Amino acid sequence: MQEEIECTLPPEIKYQLYETSVQCHSADILFINREFKQAYDKAPLSLREDFCGTAIMACDWVCQSQEHLAFAIDIDKCPLEYGLSHHYPKLSSAQQSRMNYVLGNVLDNYSFKTDVVVAFNFSYFVFKKRKELLDYFKKVRKSLNEQGAFFIDLFGGTEAFAPLEEETEHDGHSYYWDCEGYNPLTAECQYYIHFKTHHDGIKHKNAFSYSWRMWTVAELCEILEDAGFSKTITFWEGEDGKGSGDGVFYNTKQAENCESWVTYILALN
Numbered sequence: 001m002q003e004e005i006e007c008t009l010p011p012e013i014k015y016q017l018y019e020t021s022v023q024c025h026s027a028d029i030l031f032i033n034r035e036f037k038q039a040y041d042k043a044p045l046s047l048r049e050d051f052c053g054t055a056i057m058a059c060d061w062v063c064q065s066q067e068h069l070a071f072a073i074d075i076d077k078c079p080l081e082y083g084l085s086h087h088y089p090k091l092s093s094a095q096q097s098r099m100n101y102v103l104g105n106v107l108d109n110y111s112f113k114t115d116v117v118v119a120f121n122f123s124y125f126v127f128k129k130r131k132e133l134l135d136y137f138k139k140v141r142k143s144l145n146e147q148g149a150f151f152i153d154l155f156g157g158t159e160a161f162a163p164l165e166e167e168t169e170h171d172g173h174s175y176y177w178d179c180e181g182y183n184p185l186t187a188e189c190q191y192y193i194h195f196k197t198h199h200d201g202i203k204h205k206n207a208f209s210y211s212w213r214m215w216t217v218a219e220l221c222e223i224l225e226d227a228g229f230s231k232t233i234t235f236w237e238g239e240d241g242k243g244s245g246d247g248v249f250y251n252t253k254q255a256e257n258c259e260s261w262v263t264y265i266l267a268l269n
């Protein structure tokens, strides 16, 4: 029998389970490098990772070369502390000197500018009003170098708004993505992440919860353009021939909807 309890897992376990279930930052970095080169014919060197959580991506960013620099911003010190104790110590001292953790709000003004800003894992969905999102996008644009690129991801599909709990098995644990309810009048949706630890069979409910506005690709492109970005580029994932995505995202304006998809938008300064 499965026991279900409200999650009380300590941060060391919670963030480790989150990272192994949700993130694929090495693929994100390859994608950013490829698209930035395509846009500006040079490699991006500086990154601002907004809503960074544990900042695992920013830590990997600075490992690319002696010229790579990263700023990772999160408003919550708990994931930052996890990153500082688990990822930062694995960097050499030279890499550490190029890795900057920032405890703060992505809406604040910062003195540094970067080649790339990313807001991944849909985190900017936290801005539920168009005015708030426009304000955020404007601030991102101001914080980019002249040849700068802003990458966001988003998800959708016919199942994205349906009350549904999707389970994915991992080594030693199960990950659950739980959509509790979509309000068609506000486009707001409540999501939860639960984990089941296999060694004891306990399902730890609501390890993470997200109250989000479900933005569409078209809305986002319009708001990015209103924020002053000169160009927005939309992507779609190729198919592996067995009904799943192949992990390769290509630039297109035309796609066929499906039950569930994740994609990127790139906005150029």
Ligand SMILES: C[S@@+](CC[C@H](N)C(=O)[O-])C[C@H]1O[C@@H](n2cnc3c(N)ncnc32)[C@H](O)[C@@H]1O
Pocket: 022, 023, 050, 051, 052, 053, 054, 073, 074, 075, 076, 079, 104, 105, 106, 107, 120, 121, 122, 123, 126
């Ligand atoms: C969905 S997690 C994403 C973590 C990471 N980016 C990833 O890819 O998995 C959202 C993060 O955004 C942070 N956050 C929410 N609002 C924020 C804000 N206004 N400024 C900075 N961070 C914020 C939360 O503390 C949380 O760590």
